[in-house]
Amino acid sequence: MNSSEMISASFTLVLPEVFLSVGAMALLMLGVFRGDRATRLVSWLAVFLLFVAGVAVLQGPELRTLAFGGSFVVDPFGQFVKILMLIGVALCLIMSMNFIREEKFERFEFPVLIVLASLGMSMMISANDLISLYMGVELQSLSLYVLAAFNRDSLRSSEAGMKYFVLGALSSGLLLYGCSLIYGFTGTTNFDVLRETLIPGGLSIGLIFGLVFLLAGLAFKVSAVPFHMWTPDVYEGAPTPITALFSAAPKIAAMALLVRVLIWPFTDVALSAVPEWRQIIVALAMLSMVLGAFAAIGQSNIKRLMAYSSIGHMGFVLLGLAAGTQEGVRGVLVYLTIYLVMTVGVFACILSMRRREGMVEDIEELAGLSRNHPLMAFALMVLMFSLAGIPPLAGFFAKFYVLVAAVHEGLYTLAIVGVLASVVSAYYYLRIVKIMYFDEPAEPFLSPIGGEIRLILGASSLFLLFYVVFAFPLLGVTDLVARSLF
Amino acid sequence: MIIHAITFYTFATVILVSGFMVIAARNPVHSVLFLILAFFNGAGLFVLLGAEFLAMILVIVYVGAVAVLFLFVVMMLDIDFTQMREGFLHYLPVGALVGLVVLVELVLVVGQASVDLSAVVHAAHPTPDLSVRSNTAALGDFLYTDFVYFFQAAGLILLVAMIGAIVLTLRHRPGVRRQVIADQVGRKREEGVEIVSVKPGQGL
Numbered sequence: 001m002n003s004s005e006m007i008s009a010s011f012t013l014v015l016p017e018v019f020l021s022v023g024a025m026a027l028l029m030l031g032v033f034r035g036d037r038a039t040r041l042v043s044w045l046a047v048f049l050l051f052v053a054g055v056a057v058l059q060g061p062e063l064r065t066l067a068f069g070g071s072f073v074v075d076p077f078g079q080f081v082k083i084l085m086l087i088g089v090a091l092c093l094i095m096s097m098n099f100i101r102e103e104k105f106e107r108f109e110f111p112v113l114i115v116l117a118s119l120g121m122s123m124m125i126s127a128n129d130l131i132s133l134y135m136g137v138e139l140q141s142l143s144l145y146v147l148a149a150f151n152r153d154s155l156r157s158s159e160a161g162m163k164y165f166v167l168g169a170l171s172s173g174l175l176l177y178g179c180s181l182i183y184g185f186t187g188t189t190n191f192d193v194l195r196e197t198l199i200p201g202g203l204s205i206g207l208i209f210g211l212v213f214l215l216a217g218l219a220f221k222v223s224a225v226p227f228h229m230w231t232p233d234v235y236e237g238a239p240t241p242i243t244a245l246f247s248a249a250p251k252i253a254a255m256a257l258l259v260r261v262l263i264w265p266f267t268d269v270a271l272s273a274v275p276e277w278r279q280i281i282v283a284l285a286m287l288s289m290v291l292g293a294f295a296a297i298g299q300s301n302i303k304r305l306m307a308y309s310s311i312g313h314m315g316f317v318l319l320g321l322a323a324g325t326q327e328g329v330r331g332v333l334v335y336l337t338i339y340l341v342m343t344v345g346v347f348a349c350i351l352s353m354r355r356r357e358g359m360v361e362d363i364e365e366l367a368g369l370s371r372n373h374p375l376m377a378f379a380l381m382v383l384m385f386s387l388a389g390i391p392p393l394a395g396f397f398a399k400f401y402v403l404v405a406a407v408h409e410g411l412y413t414l415a416i417v418g419v420l421a422s423v424v425s426a427y428y429y430l431r432i433v434k435i436m437y438f439d440e441p442a443e444p445f446l447s448p449i450g451g452e453i454r455l456i457l458g459a460s461s462l463f464l465l466f467y468v469v470f471a472f473p474l475l476g477v478t479d480l481v482a483r484s485l486f
Numbered sequence: 487m488i489i490h491a492i493t494f495y496t497f498a499t500v501i502l503v504s505g506f507m508v509i510a511a512r513n514p515v516h517s518v519l520f521l522i523l524a525f526f527n528g529a530g531l532f533v534l535l536g537a538e539f540l541a542m543i544l545v546i547v548y549v550g551a552v553a554v555l556f557l558f559v560v561m562m563l564d565i566d567f568t569q570m571r572e573g574f575l576h577y578l579p580v581g582a583l584v585g586l587v588v589l590v591e592l593v594l595v596v597g598q599a600s601v602d603l604s605a606v607v608h609a610a611h612p613t614p615d616l617s618v619r620s621n622t623a624a625l626g627d628f629l630y631t632d633f634v635y636f637f638q639a640a641g642l643i644l645l646v647a648m649i650g651a652i653v654l655t656l657r658h659r660p661g662v663r664r665q666v667i668a669d670q671v672g673r674k675r676e677e678g679v680e681i682v683s684v685k686p687g688q689g690l
Contacts, residue, residue, distance in 0.1 A: 003631045003632075004631075010635070014635075021638075021642055028649070067635075068632075068634065069632055071635055071636070107653065109653045113646070113649060113650075113653070116642065116645075116646050116649075123639065131636055132635065132636065132639070135636060135639035135640065135643065136639070138643055139642055139643050142643060142646045142650065143646050146646070146649070146650035146653055146654060149654060150653065152653075161654075
């Protein structure tokens with residue numbers, strides 16, 4: 001095969017990414033010529049584009065296939081996470097349409113940037129080379145910085161964008177420094193070559209240094225403690241649908257990238273030795289779970305509360321990764337699926353907290369929701385119970401799988417800390433339920449709530465409530481998917 | 487060979503002199519112009535080395551974009567450079583000391599470094615012989631084949647940067663008048679001219 005044939009073969013493998021990038025440019029052109037009136041149309045076309053990309057992902061090869069000389073990989077793991085990510089992005093986009101109209105910053109670049117961000121995430125998930133890793137991370141983050149500051153007339157939105165940009169640039173620097181050290185000590189940036197060279201030899205001190213910096217950069221993207229400082233401020237300041245996007249899609253993509261980077265080149269499956277990176281992940285997981293549980297207690301703003309909640313949940317996902325086994329990766333995938341459903345559901349609720357004077361974000365405003373909007377209160381209760389991890393809701397099983405995987409690997413301390421953190425975090429989740437059901441009713445929210453938001457809220461709470469029905473198919477799929485990484 | 491040496495020393499001398507003039511010139515616009523001269527001569531040195539691609543990049547990026555940006559900043563912002571220079575002699579000893587330390591360190595590092603030329607052979611993509619393939623063509627061979635994915639991804643990142651800059655800064659102010667050629671051309675006589683009959687001796 002000559003090089004032009006190889007390139008065209010590669011382009012058929014990256015068909016979802018090609019759809020996303022060409023589609024984003026076409027939508028940009030449509031927006032430029034039709035103006036901001038076309039925003040609604042561009043948004044729906046963007047949702048359609050994400051759907052087409054999802055179909056293209058499903059049409060991909062069933063076995064691990066490399067493209068572009070090994071810098072891009074298509075495998076079941078990537079396909080599963082991409083579908084999750086695309087669902088998350090599409091739902092956030094659908095929820096944002098009415099919001100941007102009512103908050104008066106309806107501009108056509110909004111959906112275009114969301115599509116470009118999902119392209120970046122897709123590139124992150126499929127990265128099989130340090131350069132493609134960085135390219136994906138940067139494309140994703142740049143779009144998200146702009147989206148965080150999108151409501152430029154709002155001081156808090158601009159502040160969120162600025163803060164995210166400055167800290168994100170710092171973390172990109174750390175990431176690049178780590179990449180350059182790894183390249184310097186191995187002479188390659190490709191994950192497959194790294195795997196071949198590292199596994200027999202083990203890691204030298206320089207490589208471990210590089211790995212630490214790389215992990216620090218990626219931990220920033222999943223907002224694991226101690227690289228979480230940006231999360232509450234950015235979540236609070238960014239427009240609410242973008243906050244929903246932040247807590248759903250990029251977290252999933254960055255976690256998949258983290259799993260791939262650590263499991264594929266840096267884990268010796270055959271030797272079953274404890275991988276060198278486990279200490280780092282154990283520390284990150286432990287700190288994230290504890291801080292997520294304790295720091296959320298004092299919050300009165302529900303977006304800030306969700307920020308700390310997502311930090312805690314990322315700690316649990318890292319718990320599965322710390323195990324480093326196929327069972328652990330399966331736990332990570334199940335957790336990410338359930339986390340996506342819970343997050344989107346909660347943000348659908350937050351988006352319907354609307355009064356005549358505008359959006360409200362205080363937890364106290366939920367008082368008496370059970371009397372004013374009984375169905376919404378019930379759905380939010382299901383979501384909160386699930387986030388707290390109370391059986392038989394889905395959140396319990398998510399935590400169960402990662403905890404079992406960690407215990408099987410002998411990480412008892414970490415598992416016990418996880419269970420205790422989960423108990424502490426139950427306090428603030430249940431406090432919301434208490435405010436909704438037992439406090440003096442506040443003024444009701446504006447109704448009717450948008451149809452798409454009701455649909456998303458209902459579907460997510462039904463999924464969580466009847467998770468037991470979906471449990472076996474989901475476990476089967478994630479088991480197959482996790483196997484492709486070992 | 488002697489021509490080669492003469493060209494090299496000419497370029498090198500002009501770079502040094504113009505580099506000194508960048509910090510010595512009183513007028514900041516002159517400083518930027520000397521900087522541009524230094525860039526051009528640096529590009530000349532690259533051509534002498536056979537790296538014509540780097541030479542072109544230096545001219546296009548540094549002269550075309552960076553230096554013009556400097557000029558814009560210098561000319562548009564009203565900065566009092568004489569005031570900024572006031573403490574120059576005051577800070578000179580400290581500056582000279584820092585410069586001296588850096589110089590000593592550089593000498594130590596460069597004096598100890600040894601370049602292993604045999605390692606060049608092991609490069610994944612060795613530079614082809616200049617008589618076979620020119621520098622630019624050799625770079626293009628890799629950029630559009632092996633690295634086409636990275637190249638396209640970098641292009642998309644730049645696109646996002648451009649969209650972001652426009653989204654966050656472009657404002658359509660309602661009070662600002664814009665030139666619309668079609669409106670100007672489409673103006674009718676009735677819209678522009680008003681005929682008033684003025685009676686003699688009264689005025690308007």
